[in-house]
Amino acid sequence: MWIGNGDGTFRDPKDYKTGRRPLGVSFADFNNDSLPDLLVINGEGDSFTTLLGNGDATFQPGKDSGADASPNFGAAHDFDGDHIADVAIVNLQSTDLSILFGRGDGTFHYPPRNYRTRNGPFAVASYRVSADNMEEPGLVTADNGAGSVSVFLHHGRKGQASAAGRAGE
Known part of the structure; x- marks a missing residue:
């Protein structure tokens, strides 16, 4: 991690241990x-x-958590409305989008809730969508192997989501 000095320069980097082949x-x-x-x-x-922040631009030692086959990219958001950050991960090999619900201590419930994407999900982004006069979390996956994107909408309860549509086929 490179911390800025406020003048366009950086302090010496600080390395943190992660799992093998960090991607995102x-x-x-x-x-x-x-x-x-x-x-x-x-x-x-x-x-x-996950590396928990100390508030001084440093982090505690990382905690590894299980993911599905070949995780490629992740996004964090409160997907179930409990005010605790959850994690959405696209898995290149299994072609799933996995959601792991946070416990509020930097760990996550396992196994994940999996949703099928198109072939080769490569990246994921979370967003807020307005539906039925409410703002709900949504997810978009870039499905590299299929040349499309998949849009997932939340349905207001833990574990309730569906593919709303796909574009680019």
Whole structure:
């Protein structure tokens, strides 16, 4: 991690141990302390690593959690409305989108809730969608092997989601 000095330069980097072949990184607050934490997707070993922030631009040692076959990219969001960050991961080999619900301490419930995507999901992004006069979390996967994207909409309860549509076929 490179921390800025505020003048366009950086301090010496600090390395943090993760799983094998880290592929993607994103920030969220996984333990509800209002500090940024890191999510690292590990391309080998079917896992991801969370590093809880200390509030001073440093992180605690990482905690590895299980993922599905060949995780490729992840996004964090509160997908079930409990005010705890959850993780959505696309899995290149299984062609699934996996959602792991957060416990509020940097760990996640396992096994994940899996949703089928098109062939070769490569990336995922979360967003807020307005539906039925409410804002709900949604997910979009870039399905590289199919040349399409899959859109998933939340249905207001834990584990309730569906593919709303696919584009680009």
